Amino acid sequence: MVATVIEDPALRNRLGVFRDRDEAGVLLARSLESLRGRDAVVLAIPSGGIPIGLAVAAHLNLPFDLLIIRKLPIPGNPEAGFGAISLEGDVVLNRPMVRMLGLSDVQIERQAESVREELKTRDRLFRGGRPPAELRGRTLILTDDGLASGYTMMAAIRQARREGPAEIVVAVPTASLHTIDLLAGEVDRIVCLNIRTGSYFAVAEAYRDWYDLSRDEVVALLRESGFLADDLR
Numbered sequence: 001m002v003a004t005v006i007e008d009p010a011l012r013n014r015l016g017v018f019r020d021r022d023e024a025g026v027l028l029a030r031s032l033e034s035l036r037g038r039d040a041v042v043l044a045i046p047s048g049g050i051p052i053g054l055a056v057a058a059h060l061n062l063p064f065d066l067l068i069i070r071k072l073p074i075p076g077n078p079e080a081g082f083g084a085i086s087l088e089g090d091v092v093l094n095r096p097m098v099r100m101l102g103l104s105d106v107q108i109e110r111q112a113e114s115v116r117e118e119l120k121t122r123d124r125l126f127r128g129g130r131p132p133a134e135l136r137g138r139t140l141i142l143t144d145d146g147l148a149s150g151y152t153m154m155a156a157i158r159q160a161r162r163e164g165p166a167e168i169v170v171a172v173p174t175a176s177l178h179t180i181d182l183l184a185g186e187v188d189r190i191v192c193l194n195i196r197t198g199s200y201f202a203v204a205e206a207y208r209d210w211y212d213l214s215r216d217e218v219v220a221l222l223r224e225s226g227f228l229a230d231d232l233r
Helices: 021-030 047-062 095-101 105-127 153-161 177-183 217-227
Strands: 004-006 039-043 065-066 070-074 078-085 092-094 139-143 165-174 189-196
Touching: 004 078, 021 047, 021 165, 021 189, 039 047, 047 065, 047 139, 047 165, 047 217, 065 105, 070 105, 070 153, 078 095, 078 105, 078 153, 092 095, 092 153, 105 217, 139 153, 153 177, 165 177, 177 189
Parallel strands: 004 189, 039 065, 039 139, 139 165, 165 189
Antiparallel strands: 070 078, 078 092
16 A cells, blocks of 8 residues: 655745644644545544544535543653554554663653553543544544654554555645655555645644643533534533
8 A cells, every 4th residue: 555645835834834823733734625525524633633534524515533642751851752642552662762762661661651541531521422423334544733753643544554444545734755754654645735744844844823722612612613512621
């Protein structure tokens, strides 16, 4: 399998092409028009992928759900990661990074255990105990606000693949070309408006207004969309 990659050539290697996640989500949704009418479901990765996924689901009139995934933070540097882990226990490691950092199995497990607790908390807050969407035989559209190393999305793909979907589509506003190449062998289609080359990549540089979404902001978005009931605490 080698994914079909769809991009906007006019946005290749450009910075600051989206005002914010809301605008990026709307523009991305328009590029997914061919999926309208499919037996499909949008699966967003919290937190930044939620406004993207909500825009796609609303535009295509598709059901929406979440894939609870988190990066594994580097000890002493929580902003950077050496892999990712899903709520279902899928662990994907950036092996070159692990070797460079000299991380032991004990250190990796310590970080993973900490993240597992955060995943459970996010599942309770963001999904409110609702049953997961039925994925078997459907087209799955996995969304995030961008792909840097790609390991979080890789964990999402592996979790989704076990459900027996007909097709997996990765849909993101921005990504590095290296990461597109990394994921191309794992999914059927990748839609990414702003692909950038070079040795340095930051998701935030695709946006003019960028900040990390707080838990309260995520919950508010999910309630506003109707995904979460208003009386959940």
